[in-house]
Amino acid sequence: MKTMKQLVAIVLAVLPVVTILNVANAKSGGSSFNVTTTVHDTDSGNTPTLMKSDDFNSSGQASYSAKLNPNIVNDVYNGTLFLNLYSQSLRTLYITPNDAINNQQPQAPPPGYYSQYVEMYVTCYDQNGNVVPLQNITSSSGNCRLGVDFGYNGLKYKLDMGPVQPAAGPATGFTNVTCNSLSGSQCINWTITPSLTGQNPTVANLYYYAKGGKLTFIGQYYNTYRIDVNNP
Numbered sequence: 001m002k003t004m005k006q007l008v009a010i011v012l013a014v015l016p017v018v019t020i021l022n023v024a025n026a027k028s029g030g031s032s033f034n035v036t037t038t039v040h041d042t043d044s045g046n047t048p049t050l051m052k053s054d055d056f057n058s059s060g061q062a063s064y065s066a067k068l069n070p071n072i073v074n075d076v077y078n079g080t081l082f083l084n085l086y087s088q089s090l091r092t093l094y095i096t097p098n099d100a101i102n103n104q105q106p107q108a109p110p111p112g113y114y115s116q117y118v119e120m121y122v123t124c125y126d127q128n129g130n131v132v133p134l135q136n137i138t139s140s141s142g143n144c145r146l147g148v149d150f151g152y153n154g155l156k157y158k159l160d161m162g163p164v165q166p167a168a169g170p171a172t173g174f175t176n177v178t179c180n181s182l183s184g185s186q187c188i189n190w191t192i193t194p195s196l197t198g199q200n201p202t203v204a205n206l207y208y209y210a211k212g213g214k215l216t217f218i219g220q221y222y223n224t225y226r227i228d229v230n231n232p
Contacts, residue, residue, distance in 0.1 A: 032077040033231060036065040039093065040226040043193070051148070051225040052094035054113055064091060067232075079133025081192075081229060085118040093118055095150055097159055097206055097221060105219035108206055109152035116151035122192055122227075124177055125163055135186040135231075137179050142195045144175040146225070147204075158215060159223055161194070161204035167215035169205040174198055180228075192227040 039053035040061045053062035064083055065074045071088035075081075085091055092115045098108035124132045124144040132141065145162020161172040174195040179187035194202045204223040207215040 032075045034066055034075045035081065035232065036063055036067070036230045037074050037081070037083050038063045038228040038230075040228070041094075043224065043226050049224045049226055050096035050099055050111075051223060054092040054094065056091055076134055076231070079123070079131050079135070081120075081122040081134055083118075083120040085115045089115045091115065093120065093148065093150075095148060095159065096223070097150070097152075097157060099222040101203055101220045101222060105221065108218060108221060109150075109157060114150040114152070117156045118148065118150050120146070120148040122146050122175065122177065123162070123164070129164060134177065134190060134229075135188070137177055137187055137190070138182060138185070140176060140178040142174055142176045142197070144177045144192075146175040146192065146194075146223075156209040157218075158207045158209070159204050159221065160207070161202075161223060165205065167207055167217065169207070169217040170220060171200055172205050172220070173201045173203045188231040190229045192225070192229065194224055 038061055040049065041052040042048050042060065056062045057068070064072055066072055069088065069091055072091060073082060073084035085093065092113035094112065095114050096111040098110060122144060124134060124137060124141045126132050143163050145160065145164055147158055147160035147166065149156060149158050158166060160166050162175055176193050176195045178191045180189040180191060182188065202222050202224050203220050206218040206221050208218060210216045
């Protein structure tokens with residue numbers, strides 16, 4: 001099955017040339033850059049979040065980067081943040097896929113520390129649905145998307161929330177990305193949290209990858225998180 005990053009590369013390959021040039025220029029030639037991602041176990045008010053770290057190198061939070069763990073991929077590629085734990089099992093994310101919005105939602109995988117198929121991604125968009133590279137967000141944006149793929153009992157799942165959906169499903173909440181510091185005209189440090197305004201705040205759609213990789217909607221479940229990202 002293709003990762004989210006591979007799918008982004010395929011989409012870019014078939015987009016019109018003008019769109020490709022816009023993305024490339026926004027990324028200073030289209031090259032990716034490594035980052036360090038810190039996942040917290042609580043929000044800013046000290047309430048436990050539904051997606052947490054593995055507390056690997058700290059307490060109440062943990063940092064992820066290729067520098068800390070060579071088998072981890074953590075970068076901004078074509079303007080999108082990726083944290084990929086595919087090629088190892090030492091580091092994990094604690095994911096809660098089953099916090100249902102009501103009692104009508106189907107059974108979902110249990111909460112736990114996941115590493116199989118785990119790939120977290122964050123993308124922001126303008127009002128027309130075009131990608132806004134994270135480094136170009138110099139204040140904040142509430143028009144962003146966070147998703148995470150993970151594996152359980154031989155199946156691959158996706159928990160996703162934002163203005164652009166990966167497959168058919170009801171509306172979800174959005175994600176906020178706030179720039180904390182700049183280098184020149186570009187952001188180098190971000191905080192990522194769920195948007196608490198608008199429709200369906202903190203609600204995500206859960207999908208599974210059916211035969212042939214087709215995403216199939218399962219139900220709606222809450223997801224909360226607080227994530228800091230720093231370049232490098």
